[in-house]
Amino acid sequence: MKKALELHEFVKEVKRGNISIAEHTEKILEEAEKSNSKFHHFNLIAKKSALQHAKEIDAGIKTGQHKGKLLGVPITVKDCICVKNFESRAGSKILTGYLPLFDATAVAKAKAEGAIIIGKTAQDEFGFGTFSNNVGVDFEKPLNPIDPKRCCGGSSGGSAGFTALTSLAHASLGQSTGGSIASPASFCGVAGLTPTYGRVSRYGLIDYANSLDKIGSLGKTTADAALLLEVISGYDMNDSTSLKAEAQDLANANPSNDLRIGVVKEFFKACEEKVQKECMKAIDKLEEEGATVEEISLPLNAKYGIAAYYLASTTEASTNLARFCGMRYGLHGKLEGNFNEYFSKIRSQGFGTEAKRRILLGTFARMSGFRDAYYLKAMKVRTKLIKEFRQAFENLDVLVNPTMPLVAPTFSEINKLSPLQQYAMDLCTVPANLAGLPHASVKAGEHNKLPVGLMITADHLQEKKMVQAAKAAEGLK
């Protein structure tokens, strides 16, 4: 695979007039179309509108009208993020035909900086998965470009898969609820950045779990992902949970070698040895280059993270998915019986197995008689887990651990896992997501050519430190 230009280099060349955006866009669309029949990274390829947009920008550059940090950069968008007039299904059959009337704020911001949306990427239905194996009814699973027998990780599987696959300048908008950017970034060997909860507006994101969902970025390098994250960050009055925090210069953040790093003991111990080894090698090098490294313990997060996460997320998901019932938008059917029968019919047909499982789980956890024991308990536990992180950050800049406990598994390996075993794979990523902490996954090394991801977690709103540490880890040879 030929090395693509980093985005900031690409944009510089575009502005100098050395790159035709129309040609570049055409090339990447061709690549997307050609690879998609095999790898299924796309739920939609927007050839016509992307080419049209590219031509407009080319024309604009000549007259000096078009500027922007992402001028002419082809961007893919996870299916659950709304793009105006692009069928946006969050990987679910039940949203067949849904054409949003608006752009998600993150998409609008990227467009405003000159990005070209070339398609919507494959994912676990509504984000319900760790391997992109839980795709919706009638959808194809995205395959890992390094080894198509293996998964891309998930749920932002298509985003990571195509980011790894393409030979051209490109970045992707992903979304994470419990680790859905970090997991596929790790399995595909790309950089994935998940911001602090509230840093990027969720307006236009088709909800999985509102208190956990974050839109983030994926790129071939941390610099690429950081540039896109910088563009989409910022307060948005359309999202009440959006933060009025000072913007940070992420694209130009220098790698930092003098960080105080905490190695999370419990998360390491839970990983396969080969994964531990690759990550430890990277950490040792960081220490050699000047970082202070110490082992720290997050016992509560290790013990209760998964349970609290799956209760909180499925409870919210079960209410978010209530609106899909064959009225107003999405999948429709023949009107028969009373409304209850009709809604049930559409929901039975439109949702996949894992979506149904999570609706049942989440509904159960908030039912009277169980609500206190499950939902409310999970909320209380969540507060305790955040406190544990807060203490850890009193003396540390970032925490590190393997992103995933294993390298990208094959689909036959995944099929042998029970749902609960699959959920347990999120052990390292879930805690930072529950706490709303910014975190990155970068490639630390390889085992048998399969990438191993290192996860770097920073304190709330410390995206810059996260990027600085990620760049340092990425630069190690």
Added chain:
Amino acid sequence: MSKEKGTMIGLECHVQLNTDSKLFCGCKTTAEEPNSACCPICLGHPGTKPVLNAKALDYAMKVALALDCEINQEFFFSRKTYFYPDMSKNFQITQYEIPVGEKGHIMLSNGKKVGITRVHLEEDPAALVHTEGMGSSNFCLVDYNRSGIPLVEIVTDPDMETPEEARDFLDQLTIILSYLKVFSPTTGTLKADCNVSVYGNNRVEVKNVSGKKGVEKALAFEVARQKHVLLEDKEIAMETRAFDEEKGTTRATRSKETEADYGYIFESDLTAFRLKKSEIDEMRNKLPELHGAKSKRFTEAFGLDEYTSKVLAGNFALGNLFEQVAKDTDANLAANFLTRELMAVVNRSELDIDSLELDSKEISSMLSLRSSGKITEKVAKDAIIVYLTKGVKPTKFIDGQGLAMDLNKGEIEKAVEKAMAENKAAVADLKRGKQKSLNFIVGQVMRLTRAKANPKEVQNIILKRIKGE
């Protein structure tokens, strides 16, 4: 009263707040054409998020404060999830654990205190339209203009004992709402779920009854029905019933899941709201004088009887008008005239007193003419009818018709003299003590003066003449 002892009534009132825009989006709250005031947010489109209308929250807090509630310094919204075609998201954003206010009360006109359990803010679902009637239609239409309109829910303790008390409660409540200017009685909706139990038996809920009259009627039927069931030695089923407005009866609906099964969770698309105690105090201090205080003040300041004060204060616009009119004329006359004559015209002609924009100076001038005897009561009544229904100002009306009794004494004397000379027989009868003749002669004088003399004055002059000269 004693007959009704043992009846317990509690209400859950849903009142539409009269904000310009909806609770969670910028759509208008008024629209003619169905589905013309809606957007992706109130249609519940995937990807949209709610943003709270600060004005609606302000209104709900005013209501809670006016009902003497304790205001929670931190509160949040919840999702109440159930499937129904009028729900754009199949969950309603409402308040559950911690509402805006709790533990307030309202005074009924009989002096009884009705406890307010809680006051909270929530969104209205869409409207279902059964074009061919509820029973026969095999389809229904959904109008999302109503989806997301802000409602304040006021839940009472089961402190009312009769349907009349429930009606009075709603009267008192709507007066308070009109003082706060948060509810429009002409365009806004008021609905209530009515909970009734008799003699400590099972509680029955009559859902979604519209309007104050409806609530009173539904309760009257329901209390009678429950007592009848008991007389037949049967048990009262704990159930939800619907009110048939036309028939004035209630009927059992298909049993719905209990409240707890709504599976409430926090609405994490909205953040928690935190208020400082000082902010709450400031809002409380800014509340307008409410009708209880105003009516007391009227009695004390103007020497009005309690009943009249209550009637005046019971209508925000009327109370204001009275205060303005009373500045320039006799307060007692003004109070009586406004509560009786003016309100009679308002009610008869079904006018909206809030939108009348009456000139208080006109009314006070007219009343001053009346109190100095320059116009008759009939003229005053006619003048207010013409003013309210045709917009002709009273002073203009009186001038134009030459209705003021503004003849001077000499002119009246002349007319009396003439009348007495022309009706000698009547004068003679009067001298013999026949009172009827006095009225006759007065009438003759009024005819001669074309009613521009004060009859009382005319009478005095006649009597003087009979006695003396």
